Amino acid sequence: MDDEALLERARRGDRDAFAAIVTRHQDELYTMALRILGTPADAADVVQETFLRAYVRIPVLRGQTIRAWLFRVAINCSHDVQRRTVRRPADPLEDAEGNIVELPDPALGPEATVLSRERVAAVREALLALHPDFRAVVVLRDVNELSYEEMSEALRVPIGTVKSRLNRARTMLAKALRGTAAAPGFAEEHA
Amino acid sequence: MSSPRRHLDDLFSAAYEDELTPIEEARFHAHMQSCEPCAAAYAEFRASIQALREVPKARMPHVVHLPSTPPVAEIPARPRIGLSWFNLGLLRRFPATALAGAFVLVIAIAAVVHGGGGSVNGTLQPATAPRGAAQHAGASTTSSCTSIVGITGASPPASFSQEDLATDPAQPALHLVLAAPTLTVTSGKQAIVYAQLSEPVTSLSIPGAVSATAPSRAALPCVSVTVAGTGSNSNGQLAVPPDFSIAQTSAPEPQAGGTSEGASGSVPAIGTNGPLLSFTVPAGLAPGTELRVIATVPAGTTGPNSPALTAELTLTIH
Structure with a gap:
């Protein structure tokens, strides 16, 4: 059953239909919020808040792409968190060096998890170094794989702006990753 | 007037997404073959996107809590005057x-x-x-x-x-x-x-x-x-x-x-x-x-x- 059908059932009071929407989108929203905020606890709060707002605003979702709308709300919530939160010095989900302890993905074996840790850390730090607007656009496209139309709706900017902002964000990300574990070989090849 | 290098930077994303027009594409690839710095920068550009896409997806660590009552839409209530x-x-x-x-x-x-x-x-x-x-x-x-x-x-x-x-x-x-x-x-x-x-x-x-x-x-x-x-x-x-x-x-x-x-x-x-x-x-x-x-x-x-x-x-x- 697609999102629209589930949404229509939810409008008629079907709580299970809304729960199905939550199940379908919660992980991708959490991934986005985690990449934007860098803090698992804040990202989980954003997802919770996003679905609570959606639950309340079911009527105005008619005719909209719920996926894009959910991302829009989650981005707004993330920006709210960014505005009011000073990075916590001792998040329980960070290790002694301040690195975020990624929640283990059962789909990955322990070896793959170890091998990818440095790359993940490099990408995470490069992302967090970007301006929030650029961080959001590159996460939506290259992490969550939203279409330009969905990004335009989620970010409330024209598609042309999405594309130009994405190009700048990717260029900045490439520079930030230069020579890191996420870009192996470049330090040697292009020094 | 922008430099050729600058101009190609602007085309990197479109090239990666296969959104260049035929004329742009021909010009882009011709330049890439003749300009080593641009070719290297574009390779770096692609590698960074690939690295980002390879980061494993995270999973919501706990259940999303929803109100126990069914989702309801708000419709206009009867207008009231005075005390609510x-x-x-x-x-x-x-x-x-x-x-x-x-x-x-x-x-x-x-x-x-x-x-x-x-x-x-x-x-x-x-x-x-x-x-x-x-x-x-x-x-x-x-x-x-x-x-x-x-x-x-x-x-x-x-x-x-x-x-x-x-x-x-x-x-x-x-x-x-x-x-x-x-x-x-x-x-x-x-x-x-x-x-x-x-x-x-x-x-x-x-x-x-x-x-x-x-x-x-x-x-x-x-x-x-x-x-x-x-x-x-x-x-x-x-x-x-x-x-x-x-x-x-x-x-x-x-x-x-x-x-x-x-x-x-x-x-x-x-x-x-x-x-x-x-x-x-x-x-x-x-x-x-x-x-x-x-x-x-x-x-x-x-x-x-x-x-x-x-x-x-x-x-x-x-």
Whole structure:
């Protein structure tokens, strides 16, 4: 059953239909919020808040792409968190060096998890170094794989702006990753 | 005129997405073959995207908690004049609690009105049916918000993407929403916010009725706007006009519904007795000055032990 059908059932009071929407989108929203905020606890709060707002605003979702709308709300919530939160010095989900302890993905074996840790850390730090607007656009496209139309709706900017902002964000990300574990070989090849 | 290198930087994303026109593509690849720095930069560009895409997806660490009641849509409730359903019901069932709640509200308003050394408050002042004291000696004397009143309920316009939501854990279906289309406002211009306390009323459902929505009751919370920060004049006084106030209005801003919902006709008709409030941002406020919009429902309003609900948005002068 697609999102629209589930949404229509939810409008008629079907709580299970809304729960199905939550199940379908919660992980991708959490991934986005985690990449934007860098803090698992804040990202989980954003997802919770996003679905609570959606639950309340079911009527105005008619005719909209719920996926894009959910991302829009989650981005707004993330920006709210960014505005009011000073990075916590001792998040329980960070290790002694301040690195975020990624929640283990059962789909990955322990070896793959170890091998990818440095790359993940490099990408995470490069992302967090970007301006929030650029961080959001590159996460939506290259992490969550939203279409330009969905990004335009989620970010409330024209598609042309999405594309130009994405190009700048990717260029900045490439520079930030230069020579890191996420870009192996470049330090040697292009020094 | 931009340099060739700069120009190709601008094409990297389009090239990666295979969005170049045939002419652009031919030019792009010709340049890549002849310009080693550009070729290296593009390879780096592609590698960074690949690295980002290879980062494993995260999983929501815990269950999303939803209200225990079914999701319900808000539809216009019967317009009420005077005391709201909250107050009427509460007065009948819990007169002492209702009076206590009113007392708390009056105290809160008094604290806001008389305690703000560096701020001036404009409190709710409906345009169509003014309540409470007239504004005669500056905005700080406005004390019209003495009760939570029933209104014609409506959903927030889709363009009101900036929201704050307050709920009572004991009554998760009851919620206070404060929303605005943007968090930046212009000094001297009108601003609009949405404020509504609503609760679904399943008991009013008609068995067998074909309806996409369930009814809800709605009320207008107490809403105040506080100007704070650096917006003072040379005398150290805030440059806020004495008639600074907010009033119910009938329509969101002209561009509301900029997404596809406009075509679907889902934007609810919002009357003057609805949840939209407008106020004119005082002129002369410096950029960066913050306006705190606070919607409040005092403790005891929605039940004998219900907590106070507060939703807040901070608008910034740009």
